[in-house]
Amino acid sequence: MSQSLQHQPAAARHLQARDLDVHIDTDAGSLAVVDALSVSLQQGRTVALVGESGCGKSITALALMRLLPEAGRITGGQVLLEGEDVLALPESGMRALRGKRIGMIFQEPATSLDPVMTVGDQVVEAIERHLPLRGREARERARQWLQRVGLPERAFESYPFTLSGGQKQRVMIAMVLSTEPDYLLADEPTTALDVTVQAQVMALLRELQREQRLGLLLITHDLALVSGFADQVALMYAGQMVELAPAGDFFRAPAHPYAQALLRALPDAQRRDEPLAAIAGSVPGLSERLGGCRFKQRCPHAMPACGEPVPLFRPGAGREVRCVLYAPGAVPPTPRETAQALQATAPASATADGAPKADGAPLLEVSNLSVGFPIRKGLLRRVVGHVDAVQGVSFTLRAGRTLGLVGESGSGKTTTGKAIVQLLRRQARVTGQALLQGVDLFRLEGDALREARAQAQIVFQDPFGSLNPRLRVAELLEEGLQALLPQLPAGERRARVEALARQVGLPADALQRWPHEFSGGQRQRIAIARALAVQPRLLVCDEPTSALDVSVQAQILNLLRELQQRLGLAYLFITHNIGVVGYLAHEVAVMQGGRIVELGSAEQVLHEPRHEYTRSLLAAVPRLVVPAG
Known part of the structure; x- marks a missing residue:
């Protein structure tokens, strides 16, 4: 049991999990989702529960509330609310606690x-x-x-x-x-919010903590948000707690190799000339979680001892780490050593360097683009007007360059991207010009439009929703080739599909599998491969990393960076993640209310913004805070 839990004063007001075990019943048997987890939430304090998708964060919160799905069971441990075990309460007693306490x-x-x-x-x-x-x-x-x-x-x-x-x-x-309530369990409470609203909500939570001594368990993958808000960080991996530390110590000197790798995988402008320290692979599934260290398959410091049962070591006051590298007499690695080890084991495609292939000539020239959606009224649903979603947008994008399109929800970013790749022809009124290599996309029809679509493709935000679940990966990749390049022989199509899978780093057996068999990051790779199948010059990337974990995001950004350097692709990159923009974009356009209010180099817009909206947007973005010392 955690030493910090054994020595708490009796009068302390805490919500605690002690050695909590949660199992899910499946056709394959009872599988452990949360394993011997101990964490303590004190009133007036914030504990951030972080980790990749599938590590057990949300299940932990549901277990604390006794709201597990029907197949879920708490098989061990305690949940103590100020000393009272809520697991022993009848359901009527639990209902009195939920919402109120x-x-x-x-x-x-x-x-x-x-x-x-x-x-x-x-x-x-x-x-x-x-x-x-x-x-x-x-x-x-x-x-x-x-x-x-x-x-x-x-x-x-x-x-x-x-x-x-x-x-x-x-x-x-x-x-x-x-x-x-006295305690609040917040499961990704700001994921769907713009940065300005996120800042407002987090400020409100901070105010409530001061006024009401609210204890907050913040479940999030946003490490920048955690660094500026949390008092303590609890890092989970594959159902286990692997590091528990004060927030300042965690960000100043992360101990577990997984923690070190996550922080080195965060994109920012200072790392734009080097690939990110991506972690190969993904979190093991419930049926894949074997004995010993569950991170050993992805850890650059793995050794034979990692296959043995791993106790919870305590290298310093207030910090706990589940890793053999912190056993007595061991010499733990530094974050830089972990980053170097990750780079040494990364695929060659993820470590390519060199300047982007820009030929100097504009690839895409958008002039006075406006998009209006119809307003229909009456029994016959006649059009009585239009709502202007985009108004007078103009910009230029060169080959081998990335234009980051940023702004709050509803600013017109996605509508701009969809209009350019001709996905709004039947739904909206589109005016202006979009010249792709001198040809106006808005004036094309028939075969000419089909040929142009091969030059401009889109990668959607949700890879699962954009992939046909009834088609295998090979069929998904061939689909675009058959539609836009029907003249290709079947043998050449298959060869190109196999080359695409290798190009985006998919496993050898991926082509004969279904979309649901892949992780989110792998599905995004499939979506990128599908867009690349017809050898486009322009990719519109609509929030391609927003649904991904930090380590998977690093893999995708490395892939996009390498493909741009090797193929000279141009990206219109739509995102709300300023760190991604700083890492990948050469130019930045800021949209507000359907208009571009500021346009310039990434350096100028992100560091010397001129428009008041840009300054307010950047001021609301959470920044990774690394304490001195």
């Missing part, structure tokens, strides 16, 4: 809100269930909390389906906080 913000707000109740009624329902307020007082409190999270007055009478994803997340936050 322990609140939870779920990752997907759309499935957590009742679609047939107004937003206001749902917040009022939570208040009346847990507080002695009724009628007008409850409604007034609900309105106040909706306003505190930045929602307009009209949101009170709105239904969830009329709100954006970010607005629904704010409703969830208001609903949970309105009952003033």
Whole structure:
């Protein structure tokens, strides 16, 4: 058991997990999802639970609330709320704690809100269930909390389906906080929010901690957010805690090789001339978790001792590390040594260098682009007007260069990208010019349009949603070739598909597998390979890394960087991640309300912004804070 848990004062106010074990029942048997996890959440403090997808973060939070899915079971350990074991309570007793003492913000707000109740009624329902307020007082409190999270007055009478994803997340936050719980479990609470709203929500949580001594368990993959907000970092890998440390110590000197690799994988402008320290492979599945260290298959310092049972070593006060490199007498690696070891074992394609192949001539010239979506009314749904989503956008993109398109949700970024690759012809009114190698894409029809589409492809944000689940990978990659290059013989198509799989780093057996058999990062590689199949000159990348873990994001960014250097590709890179923009982009365009408000080199826009909106956007971006010392 953790030493820090054994020596807590009896009167301390904590929500604790002690040696918590969680299993999921499957056709293959009972599989361990969380293994002997111990963590303590104190009122007025923030513990950040971080790690890659599939490591058990969300299941841990659900276990603390006793909200596991039907197949899930807590098989060992305790959950103590100020000394009382909540696992021993009847369900009626647990219902009295949920919402009032322990609140939870779920990752997907759309499935957590009742679609047939107004937003206001749902917040009022939570208040009346847990507080002695009724009628007008409850409604007034609900309105106040909706306003505190930045929602307009009209949101009170709105239904969830009329709100954006970010607005629904704010409703969830208001609903949970309105009952003033002592402890809050927040599962990716800012994932769907713009950076400005994220900053507003995190400032609100910080204010509540001061006012109400709120204890916060923050589950997130955003290490920059963690560095500026958390008091303690709990790093999970494959169901186990691998490092537990004060936030300052964690970011100043990460101990576990996994922690060191994650921090070295973060993109920023200072690393743009070198590949990121990507971690090969992915988190092992539930059935693949063998004895010993679960990170050993991906660790650059793996040794025979890693195959033995690994205890929780304590190299220093307040820090715990699950790694044989911290056994007595061992010499642990430094973060730089871990980064060098990762680079030495990286595939050759991920470590290519050299300047981008830019021929000097503009590849894409967009002039006065405007996109309007129709407003339909009446029984016959006649068009009575248009909503202007993009207005007067102009920019130039050269071969071998990357233009980062940034801005908040609804600013017109994705609409701009889709209009350029001709995906809005039937849905919207598109005006202006988009010259691809001197040819206006908006004026093309038939065979001419088909040939141009081979030169401009798009990689979507959600790789799973953009891949046909009924086709194997080989068929997915051949599909574009058959549609846009029908003259290619079957043998040449197959050869090109095999070369594409190798080019993007897919395993040899990938071509005969289905999309659902791959991780998120591998599916994104498939989407990139499909876009590259017809040998385009331009790739529109619509948030291609937003749904990926830090280590997988590093793999994809390395791949995009290497492909650009080798093939001279031009990228229109749509993202809200300023770190990615600083690492990959040569020029940056900032959009607000459908217009470009600032355009310039990445150095100028990110470090010497001139427009007030750009300055406010950059000021809201969380930065990785590494304490001195």
